[in-house]
Amino acid sequence: MLKSISLLTSGGDSPGMNAAARAVVRTAVYEGVKVWGINNGYKGMIEDDMRELNGRSVSDLIQRGGTFLGTARSEEFKTEAGRKTALKNLKTHGIEGVVIIGGDGSLTGGALLEKMGMPIVGLPGTIDNDVWGTDYTIGADTAANTIVDAINKLRDTASAHRRIILIEVMGRKSGWLAMTAGIAGGAEYILVPEVKMDLDDMCCELRESYERGKRYSIIVVAEGAGSAAGIGKIVAARTGIETRVSVLGHIQRGGSPTVEDRMKASMLGEKAALALMNGVSNVVFGFDAGKVVEINLADAVHNQKTLDPELVRLARVLV
Ligand code: ADP
Numbered sequence: 001m002l003k004s005i006s007l008l009t010s011g012g013d014s015p016g017m018n019a020a021a022r023a024v025v026r027t028a029v030y031e032g033v034k035v036w037g038i039n040n041g042y043k044g045m046i047e048d049d050m051r052e053l054n055g056r057s058v059s060d061l062i063q064r065g066g067t068f069l070g071t072a073r074s075e076e077f078k079t080e081a082g083r084k085t086a087l088k089n090l091k092t093h094g095i096e097g098v099v100i101i102g103g104d105g106s107l108t109g110g111a112l113l114e115k116m117g118m119p120i121v122g123l124p125g126t127i128d129n130d131v132w133g134t135d136y137t138i139g140a141d142t143a144a145n146t147i148v149d150a151i152n153k154l155r156d157t158a159s160a161h162r163r164i165i166l167i168e169v170m171g172r173k174s175g176w177l178a179m180t181a182g183i184a185g186g187a188e189y190i191l192v193p194e195v196k197m198d199l200d201d202m203c204c205e206l207r208e209s210y211e212r213g214k215r216y217s218i219i220v221v222a223e224g225a226g227s228a229a230g231i232g233k234i235v236a237a238r239t240g241i242e243t244r245v246s247v248l249g250h251i252q253r254g255g256s257p258t259v260e261d262r263m264k265a266s267m268l269g270e271k272a273a274l275a276l277m278n279g280v281s282n283v284v285f286g287f288d289a290g291k292v293v294e295i296n297l298a299d300a301v302h303n304q305k306t307l308d309p310e311l312v313r314l315a316r317v318l319v
Contacts, residue, residue: 001031001033001277001278001279002033002096002097002119002276002277002278002279003033003034003094003096004033004034004035004036004093004094004095004096005024005028005033005034005035005036005095005096005097005098005099005273005276005277006035006036006037006038006050006090006093006095006097006098006099007021007024007025007035007036007037007038007069007098007099007100007101008037008038008039008041008042008044008045008069008098008099008100008101008102009021009041009067009069009070009071009101009102009125010041010042010071010072010100010101010102010105010106010109011041011071011073011102011103011104011105011106011125011126012071012102012103012126012127012128012253013065013066013067013071013125013139013253014125014126014127014137014138014139014140014142014143014253015065015066015127015138015139015142015143015253015254015255015256015257015258015261016125016138016139016141016142016257016261016262016264016265017066017067017071017101017125017138017139017265018058018061018062018064018065018066018067018068018257019061019062019138019257019261019262019265019266019269020101020123020125020138020265020266020268020269020272021037021058021061021067021068021069021101021269022058022061022062022266022269023265023266023267023268023269023270023273024099024269024270024272024273025037025053025054025055025057025058025273026055026058027269027270027273027274027277028273028277029054029055031273031274031277033273033277034052034094035052035053035273036050036051036052036053036093036095037050037051037052037053037057037069038050038069038098039051039069039070040069040070040071040072041070041071041072041073041074041102041106042072042074042076042077042082042086042106042109043072043073043074043076043077044069044070044072045077045086045089045090046074046076046077046082046085046086046089048089048092050089050093062257062262062266063256063257063262064256065142065253065254065255065256065257066254067101071102073105077109078109083109083112083113083116084116086113087113087116087117087118090118096119097118097119097120097121097276097277097281098110098113098118098119098120098121098276099121099122099123099269099272099273099276100120100121100122100123101122101123101125101138102122102123102125102126103124103125103126103128103130103131103137104126104130104131104301106122106125107122107124107131107284107297107300107301108301110122110297111282111297111298111301114281114282114297119276119279119280119281119282120281120282120297121272121275121276121280121281121283121284121285122272122283122284122285122297122300123138123265123268123269123272123284123285124136124137124138124284124286124300125137125138125139126138126139126140127139127140127142127143127170127171127177127252127253128140128170128171128172128174128176128177129171129174129176129177129180129305130171130172130173130174130176130305131284131286131300131305132295132299132300132301132302132303132304132305133284133286133288133293133295133296133299133300133303133305134284134285134286134287134288134293134295134300135286135287135288135289135308136264136286136287137286138261138264138265138268139253139257139261140176140177140180140261141257141258141260141261141264142255142256142257142258142261143170143177143181143252143253144177144180144181144184145258146248146251146252146254146255147167147169147177147181147185147220147248147252148181148184148185150167150246150248150251151167151181151182151185151186151187151218151220152185154167154218154246155216155218158215158216158217158218158244159215159216161216161242162210162215162216162241162242163216163241163242163243163244164206164216164217164219164232164235164236164239164241164242164243164244165216165217165218165219165243165244165245165246166219166220166221166228166231166232166235166243166244166245166246167187167218167219167220167221167228167246167248168221168222168223168227168228168229168245168246168247168248169181169220169221169222169223169248169252170223170248170249170252170253171222171223171224172223172224173193173224174193174194174222174224174305174307175190175192175193175194175195175222175224175225175307176307176308176311177222177252178190178191178192178220178221178222178225179192179222179307179311179312179315180311181220182220182315182319183311183314183315183318183319185218185220186218187218187219187220187319188206188217188218188219188319189202189217189218189219189220189319190219190220190222190315190319191219191220191221191222191225191226191231192222192224192225192307193222193224193225194306194307194312195307195312197225199231199234199235199238200238202219202235203234203235203238203239206235206239206241207238207239207240207241210239210241219231219235228245228246228247229245229247232244232245264287267292268285268286268287268292271285271292272285275294280294282296282297282298283295283296283297284296284297284300286300
């Protein structure tokens with residue numbers, strides 16, 4: 001078994017990263033293995049900004065969004081020289097492996113560090129749910145719930161004024177967040193990058209439904225599908241119906257994690273720490289059909305996750 005491991009959170013923060021980090025730390029402590037927390041992602045690794053943690057270091061954390069370790073983006077880590085400095089710092093402290101909690105970019109960085117001889121176990125931490133090989137990423141459920149809450153509120157005001165409301169949500173190139181929150185929030189239309197939508201058809205349908213007496217419509221727009229402001233202008237011009245746009249922004253990143261995010265992040269954190277301590281490397285832990293699965297790190301970062309066709313089909317029927 002390894003004697004000393006470390007962990008970091010990197011890239012965009014997501015609610016549940018703390019729960020995962022807590023589980024990594026407590027599992028290591030339980031097994032009598034030293035565990036180091038690296039502050040501010042790869043930036044902290046390069047700057048030697050790390051400290052040894054104990055069980056108490058992660059008290060009062062499970063309910064908090066964000067990440068107690070801090071996160072950052074580091075251009076320097078993309079260079080070989082930067083990664084060499086990072087590796088040297090880890091070795092100086094006797095660190096024998098790293099748990100990386102982050103999105104695609106962070107896991108890509110981890111794969112490069114692994115090639116230089118440092119054992120790596122990754123956990124998918126991103127609200128976008130866009131990591132290949134896992135149907136779950138830490139924080140996506142909380143973000144989807146935040147969006148549904150916003151949809152509920154916007155629905156009230158939309159109905160009062162007979163307006164069309166467009167809600168722009170995050171997700172980068174993935175439509176998962178928009179699709180999931182749109183279905184759960186009962187949106188009238190969901191625009192995602194993976195599915196082509198004919199705006200002319202949509203505007204025709206909207207006009208007809210308002211003529212039939214419909215009071216309001218909610219359109220969820222994934223950021224990867226275009227700007228809600230731009231689409232809103234087109235919709236207003238083509239339908240003649242009053243239109244408002246709400247860009248939810250970083251509110252989707254924050255908040256106390258849901259039970260699903262706390263539980264799954266905890267399960268993944270434990271698995272990651274146990275695996276790394278027992279000599280496993282070059283893997284990402286995720287979920288498939290409700291069960292924890294191990295994914296090859298290179299596969300996770302080189303493959304592109306696609307939107308579940310079942311979600312697309314469901315949206316077609318219900319929305
Ligand atoms: P996320 O992990 O949320 O996808 P980023 O794509 O911004 O976020 O990546 C976070 C950090 O991971 C970057 O700032 C960089 O330090 C590291 N990283 C990303 N891509 C690479 C890469 N191709 N090579 C090395 N490091 C990378």
